[in-house]
Amino acid sequence: MEITIDSRNDVTILRLQGKFLADGDGPQCRDKLKELIQSGKRKFLFDFSGVPYIDSTGLGFLAGCRAAAQKAGAGLVLASVDDRVRRVLDEVKLSDYLVIVEDEARAMARLGDVAAAAKSS
Secondary structure, three states: OEEEEEEEOOEEEEEEEOOEOOOOHHHHHHHHHHHHHHOOOOEEEEEEEEOOOEOHHHHHHHHHHHHHHHHOOOEEEEEOOOHHHHHHHHHOOHHHOOEEEOOHHHHHHHHHHHHHHHHHO
16 A cells, blocks of 8 residues: 655645555554654544555554544544445444545544544543
8 A cells, every 4th residue: 555645734644545454554554643643743634535445454553543643632534435445444333433524625624623522532
């Protein structure tokens, strides 16, 4: 999987491209998020538009990314999640744990609320 980092205003956008698999994608994503948190970033948008598949280990790392963001008082929103990936997230109840929106514009709008909620928890 490839991760491209973009920024818009105070939001850091991680654009994911390719299958989210156990062999290194999860740790790569988690390490990149931790690096960004350590640099002071607090609003993250994971653009899943280029992710057609996620395996069970990838799901665990995604949950870990959300937990790391929450612990740091940061907000994390997933956008443009493929229908197949969304079904997997729903089946394992991760969609109840993550903030998932239809597109990047909605994610940008939600990030202020998510970051504020993360700070108060």
